[in-house]
Amino acid sequence: MGNVPYLALHLISEGGPAIASILDIAKKAGVSKTTVSKVLNRQYGVHAETRKRVLEAAEALHYTPNIAARSLVMSKSGVIGVVYDSFRSPLYMELATQLEHHAMVSGYRLVFCSCNEDPDAKSGYIRYFMGGAADGIILFGSAEGDEAILDQVTAVDYPCAVIENHVEHLSIPNVLIDNLSGAAQAVDYLYERGHRAIAHVTGNLLHKVAVDRRDGFVKAMEEHGLSAPPERLLSTEGTIGCGTKAAAQLLAMKERPTAVFVFNDLIAYEMMDALHQARCRIPEDLSVVGFDHLVGLLSFKPGPLELTSLSQPLSDVAAAAIDLVAALVAGNAPQEKVRLFWPELKEGNTCRTLPPERASDPE
Amino acid sequence: MGNVPYLALHLISEGGPAIASILDIAKKAGVSKTTVSKVLNRQYGVHAETRKRVLEAAEALHYTPNIAARSLVMSKSGVIGVVYDSFRSPLYMELATQLEHHAMVSGYRLVFCSCNEDPDAKSGYIRYFMGGAADGIILFGSAEGDEAILDQVTAVDYPCAVIENHVEHLSIPNVLIDNLSGAAQAVDYLYERGHRAIAHVTGNLLHKVAVDRRDGFVKAMEEHGLSAPPERLLSTEGTIGCGTKAAAQLLAMKERPTAVFVFNDLIAYEMMDALHQARCRIPEDLSVVGFDHLVGLLSFKPGPLELTSLSQPLSDVAAAAIDLVAALVAGNAPQEKVRLFWPELKEGNTCRTLPPERASDPE
């Protein structure tokens, strides 16, 4: 009766895949659905002979469990969803690889999506995961609109961990790199080598990471009794081409700094290339420190120079994120809301030690 | 009765997210489930006043549709799944970005997963998608074991498109780059510049791409009346470090070739770096042609030299793959099984034109 349209539809539509169900197996093997389910889930209490018949039928019909039905009844999918703003960085890729690795160890499937910087798409993917496609999500990034999105997540207590973004008033656990420490390490390193006039090239300040690194830079400068005047804070949008723009700005400066701390290696390499073309030598004329240590993530060298840069412990970050979400899914609120990791400065050849006379510059 | 354990479980477990259902909304708004469903799906035939009440209730309860239930009843998820072997290449990332873009245009969600080169994990992800998590899949890559996996897919007529792998006897549509043409372009380019002694560094020959490019190389050489002896075919496993190894092999050759066609830029840049360290100058001592044109995909330069390389039309490839899967999902068998695209040689500065006298070397 009522099921005729469904059945008819199923039989008529030639386009749809012909995936067998437990019921199909049951018919073929001459047993009940329950028995089939038991066999398929490796439960005890099934006659060896029956089990064999069921298994053969399943094989013959190319059975694939319907995960929609399964997660509907179990309210669990075994999946963790990861939401990116963009795929376009070797750093993101390495993080993805590490996340996948740790998820597998924890017995979760991991699926990724990128909203390509589109907030609506991001919200859509998150709602998709929250709707049962995943048991929990990992949100990577610190874009401006994320807070509103995270509000929805906390409202229903959905398991979620955020990498790279710390929202104070929300109870969502964060996995963070200490960007302030990173900036301080960069400044300290340059200071020790005699640099006093240090500039900073920011990332996209709509992302918290960029703000943190800039603030960390300013703070570190002040702690050394140095100033970080606005004209030495070159803000960029973190997109392709901004390194070149930053280089132009640097070259146009009346009092050129002796060193620059750049938001990340992507920008820094592009900037160094533009500087090189303008006959500004690195490190002779300008010292550069980056962030992310791309050389460590790539099989090739991202430029003629090896950039001195801060390396992030991506494996630790990934493990912590998976851990947090897995704990939340299991119903255990994590003890600590913030898992903080320290970046480590890796020395390259883009920084010069200034001769003493310059080092004793005023201020 | 029977539902008590379910309800009790739901109420007791503090860990689970508290996501409201249509039934919850219905109760709160004082209407039936059907009405709520209608409102939520923007259907006509609902009183404005009722609609408002429902919407308010949904908002208040932070309603998120359960996609498991929805896709169970509709046998559609609105998702296309993409399966990668690895995330570790700028090429893969750019392809992902393009795929995401085109999927959004087609109204599909796109979720990615990487099996990290583990065949079992790959099979698991594919079965997961086939089980209803996605309406169709795009498999990227040409690893050796893929054929067995694709057998399962075709057995149940599940919508699937493969990028970079052509399995002759299966009816799965393929999106391909003409690797033979790519190799021929590389050889032609070098031949025109006087090179006769040309070597080839392969990729992982367990992947069909690598085999195709090698075969294309050999064929193109023969068409020029040149030979491609085994000792000039340096096979690698495509992993990190193999470029360095290939460089060592090249340097150890008794009769060193004047040019090398390398499987991809990743290997080529690593190789060139090792060669540089061994004081082998490029292009003076050796000309190099790569594949993938990484410079076009990165915001920074992947090395001091700009590698002459074959560029793949990734946007076209992505569009074709999405198109194919979307068509299959809609029940339309694509007219053509193979969508072939041509790579384009982008000239860099890693190839030298040999002086006439050398060019006329015998064979």
Next chain:
DNA sequence: TTGTATGCGTTATCAC
């Protein structure tokens, strides 16, 4: 315009 009833494919409970 609204509500009732049914089924999607699975797991889980409980009789046989």
Next chain:
DNA sequence: GTGATAACGCATACAA
């Protein structure tokens, strides 16, 4: 050891 049967949350044909 095995098999009915009842949910999971949703969409829809159909009755009211």
